[in-house]
Amino acid sequence: MSTNAALFERAQRVIPGGVNSPVRAFRAVGGTPRFIQRAEGAYVYDAEGRRYIDYIGSWGPMILGHGHPAVLEAVHKAADEGLSFGAPTEREIELAEEILKLVPSMGQVRLVSSGTEAAMSAIRLARGVTGRPKLIKFEGCYHGHADALLVKAGSGLATFGNPTSAGVPPEVVQHTLVLEYNNVEQLEQAFALHGAELACVIVEPIAGNMNFVRASVPFMTRLRELCTRHGALLVLDEVMTGFRVGLHGAQGLYAQLIPGFRPDISVFGKVIGGGMPLAAFGGPREVMQHLAPTGPVYQAGTLSGNPVATACGLATLKEIQRPGFFEALAQRTRTLVDGLAQVAREAGVPLVADSEGGMFGFFFLEQLPQNYQQVMASDKERFNRFFHGMLERGVYLAPALYEAGFVSAAHGAADIDATLAAAREALR
Ligand code: PMP
Helix, strand or coil: CCCHHHHHHHHHHHCHHHCCCHHHHCCCCCCCCCCEEEEEECEEEECCCCEEEECCHHHCCCCCCECCHHHHHHHHHHHHHCCCCCCCCHHHHHHHHHHHHHCCCCCEEEEECCHHHHHHHHHHHHHHHHCCCEEEEECCCCCCCCHHHCEECCCCCCCCCEECCCCCCHHHHCCEEEECCCCHHHHHHHHHHHHHHEEEEEECCEECCCCCEECCHHHHHHHHHHHHHHCCEEEEEECCCCCCCCCCHHHHHHHHHCCCCCCCEEEECHHHHECECCEEEEECHHHHCCECCCCCECCCCCCCCCHHHHHHHHHHHHHHCCCCHHHHHHHHHHHHHHHHHHHHHHHCCCCEEEEECCEEEEECCCCCCCCHHHHHCCCHHHHHHHHHHHHHCCEECCCCCCCCEECCCCCCHHHHHHHHHHHHHHHC
């Protein structure tokens, strides 16, 4: 048996930083990443045979828990029939039909392999449809690592963003304007200055890449109005929230709060593939018809609509439509966040928490933050100590304070109790 430490050392010799996606390296919290050997239900098991209650769930996809029998059966059967054809299949139609049934703002959908690809393609589509170059994104929202989206705010509303990664030339982000999340006034000023040149605004409706921050109703209302008035497309990035905060995604929730609310383009990932590489973007048929081969906006993929991934996604979407699924998941997640707040109160530690469906966040702050700056004001040292305290007690939280958490249908009341007992000790 190899230890996590030995594996980490070996990994760093052959893989940059020992990981294939940076956050896995525990850089933010320090310490040794756990090398996962297998997973079952609500648990992951590391290379040393230790069990953890898993609140990462592969960063969102595993809404049914690990190894759900119906999903595994569908995947095994699909794998037996062939791993990839690079040709259309009936299963892709079935998945598209299922998605469109659940997301009425979309008339057509295109399947891709990652959230990055979906968001990048959605932006290209918006630019192609409008014939305009510029886009707005918000500080703290993440939409994958396409060049044009790796941007932080410039020095003012008239200046466009600066790259957040080496290897992205400033010219590539010169059309991306980065604004503060939930800031209506800034949004209005930006539209007044740049409205005629804006192709789209891309936004996470509940931002899961700065832990858990809801777009306020006034903000989302104004955003929709401004996009409509100026002819810019509203792109809702539901990679994290889609089929996770509710059966109809965050757009389903906002449609209940804002009459007539609907995005122009939606982006999905994570749950939609149930743990296999699958993501999607879609919108009204008139918009989607601009894509190749029917239209001039190019977009393609060797493994797009992969038969095993689509089988996994379909089986997952079937399960989450069972009566009462989201009610039970939301209640369990609520019990967790309310419990965390209670345990922290008892320990005299400032902590606020929020959840929607099976997605949650908590902050060592006095009140829920509204934007990236407020999120980053939370107590990082305390978070890091809490993270390690929980990990030692067999609870696997996201290893960075700016990441959301996920509860699955496999998390039972006993798991929540065990988590809260661990938190009580860790906070002491
Ligand atoms: N958009 C959002 C909202 C995300 O949370 C993520 C991934 N965490 C992405 C896009 C990118 O997805 P992927 O990692 O599959 O490329």
